[in-house]
Amino acid sequence: MAAASERHCPACGAHSPRLLESLSFRVFDSCPVAGCVDLVSCGDCGLGYYSTPSRQADYDRYYAQNGYYATAQGAGAGGHSAAEVQRFDARAQLLRRHCREANTVMDVGCGRGGLLSRLQAAGFERAIGVDPNPDCVQLLHDQSQLEAEHANAVSFVGRADLLIYSHVLEHVIDLAPLIQHAQQQLQDGGYIYVEVPDAAQYGKGGLLPYHELFLEHVNHFSEDSLHGLFARHDFRCVASGQTEVFGHNGAQLPCLWGIFQRGSSAVPATDHSLHQALANYLKNCRAHPMQQHIEQLPKQLWLWGVSQHAMLLLGSSGLKERNLLGLLDIDPYKQQQRIDGLPISAPQDVKLNDESVLITADAFRTSIARHLHKLGHRGPLHSLSDGLYQE
Template identity: 30%
Template sequence: MSFTLTPTSPLPRAYTVVACQRCGFVYADTTGTVEDYGRHYTDFSLYEDPHTATGSGTSDEDRERFSDVVGLLARRFPSHARILDVGCGSGGLLVALRNHGFSRLTGIDPSERCVSHMRGLGLAAARATLDDIPGDLGPFDLVMLSHVLEHLLEPVSALTSLKKLLPQGGSIYLETPDASRYTGRPFVPYYFFDTEHINHFDQVSLANLARAAGLEVACAAAKDIPVKGGHRYPAVFCIASKTADDQAATPLPDTTLRQALSSYLAECAARSLRFALLDREIAAGTPLALWGAGSFAQRFMELPWVKNHQVVAVVDRDHKKVGQEFAGRTIAPPDQGLKDLPVDTVVLVLVALDGESVAQEYLRLGLPYRYLIGSNY
């Protein structure tokens, strides 16, 4: 996999997806270090703006997703349980737990802005990474990592470290994308492969991870969660507990994950051929303005034929991206970056989810340029 990134990004521009011959786990063989990924989530967090990021709890999709998690946890833990959310972003899950009656809640996140936002909501929060957990934190009856493990370069070390925050009998809730069910989804090609998602779990590999950290798996199951555009996103979760016998267990062989991901990659390769139709709709040399500098655009800009066109503008609503350089242009807010472009410019909406709503936002700007929605191809 290869990506066009901003010059200041600490993440690798390419990696190879590999599978462990012993246990079958699939992951990105990246040259990035723990420090590189730590800097990325500290300085370039995608989860600071509640209006552009998932997990803030402000969208209907987030509210449905968190209601499901809270319902599960409320059946297993009392309202006075001490709960820590690791990588909590803007605190949407913690707010949902508080609304359900839980009161002893704490969040940690590497982003100072996320921490400030949570404190503004009246939640206990600390700026921390998994390599620098405050010594006075804990103990907790439940530690949650919801859509965090797929981002971690060393997930076993992370769980082993977090286990120290649990008393005997304490639990960890783990949730990640379900890589065994990537196929057949109405997302853009290679949607599940980006610079941040470097681990690919299913039920077997997620349970193996917990056992490798010396935890005992109490339950594991698959589910679908709602995302923008009315789509459903495959996920898997497990709850594991700390016991007196906290020795690492031998992993169970995962015989299906590699094949499932091979099928997904073949599906993506076939669907990527449809981008040739987009090439035919844009005359050679036509100026392009990109709406979006996220993972879809990062993959899209690596397509060979794109280099036949001149990128004249890049816009994005994410304040963290504004001012950064991408595809040779400085990223600007949409209402500023699309002014006074060549009359034959084509605006490419490179948003992976709900491109139609972004197109409507573009139309409200009243600009004269033709636009195309990349996810429609």
């Protein structure tokens, strides 16, 4: 368990954490950030956050070495799938409506530039990407001729009319330096757009239990705690609303957005409702049938799909009692990693015999089962949502 005193509230600076649950992610052996964190809420402002011994510098190293953001095809990497183009088009139109006089826009944490290209299409004169991952920046230069700067949220240089932080703030250990840097890079009258997961709505998008609790999401915002963060830095909210990011199989992550401009604004009262919402969410996670399916798994099994969700279940559910025969993943980056000394293998490189396999990614289980069948596997298949099942 992480000591609850390790991190002050990143929104208000107070140190009055209220423990919700200790989480243990079984991270890669080379991972520079701690896998054991406490999910807490701030007794002063109500923000949810991870109390962790890891510092911003550890997370910076984590993102620099993590290949996911340059290669991923799923939501959250700023990519170009049909669903993402639709989502980014809607965001670009929304920004065009609310920030009419903005010409230069910077997307901080632009990933593979999906939103950036839609901002250009929506009529912003100049759209510039910023990303700490050099592969993402290189990709933008090579493939789309988009302007991009290799920098992080506190080192980029530019004078923008609109700064976009879409799915960035939930990843940041030190929020105050980020907002102070934004103030310095923003033109007079400029806007900040923020979009984050809505922690008050966790569990309401049809995702499997604990799926919302990514290792990387160190802050868990409600509308009031997001507005309070900006009010403390003399930004007022000029527009806000709810949205969602769609995952696979129709599941979704409920999200919040807000547009902020310089100006004084009252700091909202402590948001006690977020603590209660997160406590209810965790209670529902513990009572979900998935936990029984995990309890009923055979003692020895293979695991296919080493996601952050799988890492959390490996460390914090009945899965930690299981004897893993091996870990499988088709991602070449993950195939270079180990967890507690156990290598992550390419499926074609191992002999599976007729042993049990747990497929952690429900959305892909049919294609994974087909893949296993082709490799000669005829043993039992298990999924998190249905337990033992047959294709």
